Structures are given as structure tokens and as C-alpha cells.
Amino acid sequence: MxxxxxxxxxxxxxxxxxxxxxxxxxxxxxxxxxxxxxxxxxxxxxxxxxxxxxxxxxxxxxxxxxxxxxxxxxxxxxxPSTLKPAAIADEAAEISPQFAEIFSQASQAEGYGLGAVAGVGYRKSLEYLIKDYCVAQHPDKDDDIKKQPIGQVIDRFVSNENIKQCAKRAVWLGNDETHYVRKWVDKDVKDLKLLIHITVSWIQQEVITKKLLEDMQ
Incomplete structure (x- = not known):
């Protein structure tokens, strides 16, 4: 006491x-x-x-x-009650600062109980992440990547199979957050966020591996 x-x-x-x-x-x-x-x-x-x-x-x-x-x-x-900032891998934030900003905002919305809004934000952050990642991989295709639908971008420009498969499924769930009728009725925002985290993890591993191999010729 x-x-x-x-x-x-x-x-x-x-x-x-x-x-x-x-x-x-x-x-x-x-x-x-x-x-x-x-x-x-x-x-x-x-x-x-x-x-x-x-x-x-x-x-x-x-x-x-x-x-x-x-x-x-x-x-x-x-x-006052403030929310802890979302943890975002440095490698992903470097590739796509907009992803980091939008994902953080979506996380804040979810923390305040605005799940319906958060889902849309997570979906938008995913599009920035994938397109900026693909632009970094294919700088000569900058315009094509930015203009094409996200699904086509993943099919055409993502060669890492782990990133491709996780990103595809994240897009599926993300689209459910923006549509009137859900296709994946047994999945929710938590599953979408998990898939985004896994996608980020695979991107992070790819970036770190590339840097290590370049540094240790």
C-alpha cells in the first residue's frame, strides 16, 4: 500500500x-x-x-x-488509452513505406474495435506491399505493375512461390472485406492479417538472403 x-x-x-x-x-x-x-x-x-x-x-x-x-x-x-504501434519488419517498410503506414492505421482501427474498417485497410496495405515489392524486382515494368489488378500482378511478377501463394490467399480474404457477400465465410480479419504477416515474413527472408549472399561472395 x-x-x-x-x-x-x-x-x-x-x-x-x-x-x-x-x-x-x-x-x-x-x-x-x-x-x-x-x-x-x-x-x-x-x-x-x-x-x-x-x-x-x-x-x-x-x-x-x-x-x-x-x-x-x-x-x-x-x-488515456493508446494502442501499441503495429510491429512491421524493416525490410517490408523499406520496400513499401505506404504499406507500413496503411497497415499501422488498420491495426489502430482494429484495436479500437473497428474491425469492418480495419479489414479494408489491411487489404489496401497488401496491395501496396505486393506492387512495391514487384516494382523493386522489376523496375522496368513499373507502369504495368501499378496499373494492373493485384491478382494479375501476383501471377505475372511474383516468382517466389511462397510469396505468391500466401499473397494470393491474402488477396482473396482481403476482397471479402470489401464485398457485400463473403466467399470465405469461415475466415475473418485475423486470418487476413496472419496471411499478410506470413507474406511479409517470406519477403523479409528473401531480402535478407539476397543481402547476405551479396556480402559473402
């Missing part, structure tokens, strides 16, 4: 614990306590904290509720 001074030093209360993570940088911390205030009644306390990390230093609020038994206030909500 921790006793803290609130209401500008007028009162002190006992709380069970400080928040153990920062909702902004998503790192485990012991935050710096700034001050606190009672809610509309003394049944709750809102405590202001600061992240101690030099690279963050953002303020956030921990809301505590009185359990009515031992006089202690217990931590409930930490706000």
Missing part, C-alpha cells in the same frame, strides 16, 4: 499501487506521482502521473476506487 498526498496537500489517501506501465510508450515503469484529486464524491480518486523515461515524459491518469472496507483506493483505469 502507498500513501499519497492529494488535493494540493490538504489530504492524504492510501492507494494499492502505482500503474506499472506507461500508456504512451507501452514500457514497464515506476511512474512519478504528481498530484491527485477526489472525484465528485470521495468514492474515487484520480491521480496524475508522469512517465520517467526521458524519451517520453508524458502525463497520464490513474483512476482509483474505494472498496468501502479497509480505507484503501484500488487502481482501475489508466488513461
Amino acid at each position: 502507498i500513501r499519497v498526498v492529494i488535493e494540493g496537500g490538504k489530504e492524504s489517501v492510501q492507494i494499492n499501487a502505482f500503474p506499472d506501465y506507461c500508456p504512451f510508450c507501452h514500457v514497464g515503469i515506476t511512474p512519478d506521482f504528481v498530484t491527485g484529486l477526489f472525484g465528485s464524491t470521495k468514492a474515487s480518486v484520480e491521480a496524475l502521473f508522469t512517465c520517467p523515461k526521458v524519451s517520453c515524459k508524458k502525463m497520464f491518469i490513474g483512476t482509483y476506487s474505494h472498496n468501502g472496507m479497509n480505507g484503501c483506493y484500488y487502481l482501475g483505469l489508466v488513461s
